[in-house]
Amino acid sequence: MSTQANQAAQAPRAVVFAYHNVGVRCLQVLLARGVEVALVVTHRDNPNENIWFGSVADVAAEHGIPVVTPEDPADPVLAERVRAAAPDFIFSFYYRHMIPVALLDIAPQGAFNMHGSLLPKYRGRVPVNWAVLHGETETGATLHEMALKPDAGAIIDQTSVPILPDDTAGEVFEKVTVAAEQTLWRGLPGLIAGNAVRHPNELAAGSYFGGRKPEDGRIDWSQPAQAVYNLIRAVAPPYPGAFTDVAQRRFVVTRARLSRTRVPPGLPCGLQVVDNALLGICGDGNAIVIHELMLDGKPVTPEQFSQLNH
Missing domain, CATH: 3.40.50.12230 (Rossmann fold)
Structure with missing residues (x-):
């Protein structure tokens, strides 16, 4: 052989x-x-x-x-x-x-x-x-x-x-x-x-x-900004994405960064438009800068978000 x-x-x-x-x-x-x-x-x-x-x-x-x-x-x-x-x-x-x-x-x-x-x-x-x-x-x-x-x-x-x-x-x-x-x-x-x-x-x-369920992607804005950002990173595309419900609409945060500046005091937690930028205000007073927010599979601008929720 x-x-x-x-x-x-x-x-x-x-x-x-x-x-x-x-x-x-x-x-x-x-x-x-x-x-x-x-x-x-x-x-x-x-x-x-x-x-x-x-x-x-x-x-x-x-x-x-x-x-x-x-x-x-x-x-x-x-x-x-x-x-x-x-x-x-x-x-x-x-x-x-x-x-x-x-x-x-x-x-x-x-x-x-x-x-x-x-x-x-x-x-x-x-x-x-x-x-x-x-x-x-x-x-x-x-x-x-x-x-x-x-x-x-x-x-x-x-x-x-x-x-x-x-x-x-x-x-x-x-x-x-x-x-x-x-x-x-x-x-x-x-x-x-x-x-x-x-x-x-x-x-x-x-x-x-254990495994994660779709509901586990829900953002709790009362948490510190770092914890919220970690969730956004953990389920960002190609995974389903972190989401938040505003006025009975489900918005998905697909791209974001921690804000390097303190946000104006007194803003409530959640999605806010500040100086024509989309921010996620968190429980510790810090913010997430939202670079891409989706609604029904389409990107939403800060102006569109303001119009949808007023």
Whole structure:
């Protein structure tokens, strides 16, 4: 047998559960590292969701990899497909469902997940959005073993990225996607060789957060300006955006900045027009300068806002 054929025979096999941009990039890293991906499990795109990210299914199709989109990862039919693929590894890259432990156990060399935070901080759902909301100055991506609890297994490797003061969650997610790619690229050789070091995932030192609902984007103008600004950044497009209701109309703040000057005293909290500029007056007397305010999907000028509400 030639050296090339021998290497091909020894190529590790994997079943990959993946979605979103992190799924796209990490799938490509596996292929670049010579992993034979025998099956990709992903989601059907939801027509009610803003699909601003890449398609794992398209990447798999380009490489001739079979794709399945089960509604329930506990479906016995899926377990049979995974078992038939005879994977050495199972990987999960931004797949949105918990994968049953019985499924994970099919892979003799382990099951590993890429999470968009510096574990043990921000376990759970939408970790980038939560990190921005809480005013964090860094986050990152963590490759870890999968366990019964979400994001609870031993840490293989992680990469940090900065969160700048005006970064939106979308901008941070782009950095985290690159961090995920770097982390997997660095960690794969050790996993394949079977000598990857496991680091403890100290859950008691971290935090867990659930998913966010549309109502969570409602602005509470009585909060300090920094807290309001963090919310605006955390849900800015491509996410649905922070909103406020005025005169039975819903206005969405899509672009804003913290004001560098004190606002005139006595202005009530909420959206106000001051010197032909849209401001969000906050509970600590500071303001948010609104650079883009939307109503029914269309931008609203300060003059239009004044006319609508008088």
